[in-house]
Amino acid sequence: MRLLKVATCNLNNWALDFDCNLKNIKESIGRAKEAGAVIRLGPELEITGYGCEDHFLELDTVTHAWECLKDLLLGDWTDGILCSFGMPVIKGSERYNCQVLCLNRKIIMIRPKLWLANDGNYRELRWFTAWKQKDQLEDFQLPNEISVALKQKSVPFGYGFIQFLDTAVAAEICEELFTPIPPHADLALNGVEVFMNASGSHHQLRKLDYRIRAFISATHSRGGVYMYSNHQGCDGGRLYFDGCSCVVVNGDMIAQGSQFSLKDVEIVVAQVDLDAVAGFRGSISSFQEQASCKTKIPSVAVPYNLCQPFNLKMSLSSPLKINYHSPEEEIAFGPGCWLWDYLRRSGASGFLLPLSGGADSSSVAAIVGCMCQLVVKEISNGDEQVKADAIRIGHYANGEFPTDSREFAKRIFYTVFMGSENSSQETRMLAKKLADEIGSWHLDVSIDTVVSAFLSLFQTLTGKRPCYKVDGGSNVENLGLQNIQARIRMVLAFMLASLLPWVHNKPGFYLVLGSSNVDEGLRGYLTKVFDL
Structure with missing residues (x-):
């Protein structure tokens, strides 16, 4: 042999x-x-x-x-x-x-x-x-x-x-x-x-x-x-x-x-x-x-022998059943592992996600929740590097470290429902329920006063005040009003991500997560960053 x-x-x-x-x-x-x-x-x-x-x-x-x-x-x-x-x-x-x-x-x-x-x-x-x-x-x-x-x-x-x-x-x-x-x-x-x-x-x-x-x-x-x-x-x-x-x-x-x-x-x-x-x-x-x-x-x-002499104590590796994850596990584990790897090297203290209660943002929130579960599991399995990273990112002290995924999520994950007069009570409740299940620090914010301020400024400049199509407005007015809300939510998200850690006496900043789907990304509907 x-x-x-x-x-x-x-x-x-x-x-x-x-x-x-x-x-x-x-x-x-x-x-x-x-x-x-x-x-x-x-x-x-x-x-x-x-x-x-x-x-x-x-x-x-x-x-x-x-x-x-x-x-x-x-x-x-x-x-x-x-x-x-x-x-x-x-x-x-x-x-x-x-x-x-x-x-x-x-x-x-x-x-x-x-x-x-x-x-x-x-x-x-x-x-x-x-x-x-x-x-x-x-x-x-x-x-x-x-x-x-x-x-x-x-x-x-x-x-x-x-x-x-x-x-x-x-x-x-x-x-x-x-x-x-x-x-x-x-x-x-x-x-x-x-x-x-x-x-x-x-x-x-x-x-x-x-x-x-x-x-x-x-x-x-x-x-x-x-x-x-x-x-x-x-x-x-x-x-x-x-x-x-x-x-x-x-x-x-x-x-x-x-x-x-x-x-x-x-x-x-x-x-x-x-x-x-x-x-x-x-x-x-x-x-x-x-x-x-x-x-x-x-x-x-190369005049060198790679093989080892036969030894009765040696055993050959036997054929094994190939391990495949289900599609649902792949969708959760792949992005979850990527998020943790990016977070631990970024210098940030966590993530912030605008959570509407819809399918897209809820999926992103669930993936972050899965990430928290993976971190806690690896720590319980004895991975010292994951433990050290989690202690640093979660700002644990006195020998403490994450043992519960929901507690860990509370430290490193903000979710924000940015509702308006057009938001339903159902989506507000769904966002809160999902945030509670994951363990995130959840905020419920109304953007109506900010939208109204923008419209008042526009009216002062032009003498006109746009309205939605259902209220008799045109397609141009309808699109403009939708875009105002999207942009306001973007600015608010980045403000909260940079200042909420300061409010809670935490160092660093949070990374803002987007939740647009592929179609929205291709059409340019996603509003995430801008330059002055």
């Missing part, structure tokens, strides 16, 4: 937060080593954070990434363990999205991404170039400071795999898995048994099933060990990355991480028998025939 223990991870890394990112990377390596793993895979662009956007075009971003890599390689972090780190690399005049494969304080190979994600939420072609020389590995001159520190002048760069004494390992980066002809197809025919997919995949409703089916398909007809690592959390932008790092062997899921979690670092470990991969491939006649006339892919030879 050729036993191999591998570790992949969910990391909550933040764009351009190099110190925090490096800390998380080191913690993940430490946990992988402690578990006995000899391969550690991290997410795509984990050193810089995936969401740097146009900061990828700045030389400092690449320079700091090399400094972090140097820190990792000068220490003992890569001793006895193959580590794949994601970072941008400039070669010549091109900038590439790369996986840097390191072992025993040396860079073994740099693998640039072949196919870039450039649709939907992704714009990788704006910042990176796709590697097109698929039939060769080139010699890459390391930056001088790195070369001197590592005593290593150059490293193979390009599309290829690493040939160890006892197995072959290759990288396949995120989008490449989903292309019509994915790299793992030819790599498998060239004898690669372990595939490492570093990813930056955002959460989208029911997307996880599509992703997992791709992992299973990659190894169901070709065999192999497929490792997948992903970011988890808010990377500084609008997207939530939903983790779910996993390991698949010969079409079976054998290890799966969480999809929604507040943890900064999560490790998924699996122990596999590579002889099972060889046996699986040997039983497929078509695989043998196609392998005999394969397209040859270049490799880097």
